[in-house]
Amino acid sequence: MYLLPLPAVFIAGLLIGIVLNALADDLPRRRALRLPHYPDDEPRAVSAWSGILAFLLGKRASPKGRKLSWRHPLTEIGTGLLFVVAVVAGVDDEQHTLLRLVFLLAYLAGFMLITVIDVEHRLILFVTIIPMGIIALIDALVEPLGPTLVNALIGGGVGFGVFFLLYQGGFLFVSISNQMRERKLNTVAFGYGDVMLMTIVGLILGWQTLILAMFITVFIGAAGAILWLIWNALAQRQYSWSTPLPYGPYIVIAAVLLLLYANEVGKVLLP
Numbered sequence: 001m002y003l004l005p006l007p008a009v010f011i012a013g014l015l016i017g018i019v020l021n022a023l024a025d026d027l028p029r030r031r032a033l034r035l036p037h038y039p040d041d042e043p044r045a046v047s048a049w050s051g052i053l054a055f056l057l058g059k060r061a062s063p064k065g066r067k068l069s070w071r072h073p074l075t076e077i078g079t080g081l082l083f084v085v086a087v088v089a090g091v092d093d094e095q096h097t098l099l100r101l102v103f104l105l106a107y108l109a110g111f112m113l114i115t116v117i118d119v120e121h122r123l124i125l126f127v128t129i130i131p132m133g134i135i136a137l138i139d140a141l142v143e144p145l146g147p148t149l150v151n152a153l154i155g156g157g158v159g160f161g162v163f164f165l166l167y168q169g170g171f172l173f174v175s176i177s178n179q180m181r182e183r184k185l186n187t188v189a190f191g192y193g194d195v196m197l198m199t200i201v202g203l204i205l206g207w208q209t210l211i212l213a214m215f216i217t218v219f220i221g222a223a224g225a226i227l228w229l230i231w232n233a234l235a236q237r238q239y240s241w242s243t244p245l246p247y248g249p250y251i252v253i254a255a256v257l258l259l260l261y262a263n264e265v266g267k268v269l270l271p
Helices: 006-029 051-056 071-091 098-121 126-142 149-180 192-205 207-234 248-269
Strands: none
Touching: 006 051, 006 071, 006 098, 006 126, 051 071, 071 098, 071 248, 098 126, 098 192, 098 248, 126 149, 126 192, 149 192, 149 207, 192 207, 192 248, 207 248
């Protein structure tokens, strides 16, 4: 069991959020990593490296008028809150250790970065996936509370296999659909990045918990799509049923739920 001061944990999350924002600004554009900057590449003053401070101090815009998006403060706040939740979730568990917390926070930071990039660019990058896979393997080797190495490897294989079949099925659906309608589709429901993300989730959770994660992912993915359709209908926006939606966030939500509350979720879904 670990007990850390929650304000310090929240501040640590805010600082990690600054780093995640900097990575999210440059990684999708395949550019060299730089210090925090504005969308027009103008450097930000040190006092504006934090999105929260940039907004509060009136430094949201560059000298040329390009503004930081709300993503910057929201990512910092979201990361801070996730870190606090991770600590609180482990306080009552006597088996949790500081080492386990370190791995949990690393996973949460990685999932936050993946989500931000996927929502903004519809991309899940290998440069974000590979480090998480390495961390998951180290976790399985040195941390007894997570899955064993064999369990993790089987989980990665199952995650890859199931979602690769869905990925290939998407191409089959697009091919059949294009033969039946005039307007051609050129996107599939699952991208290869989603396949690799579920592979990493399998490495992190192990194959038994992964099965539950896939079930939750499909359920909340369907719920999210329905809510998106309702939102567009209420806003009177035109929406095509073939418009691709980022699926990575649904995978991430399921993974985070089971990372932090596997026992509680299991009791609800598998009484």
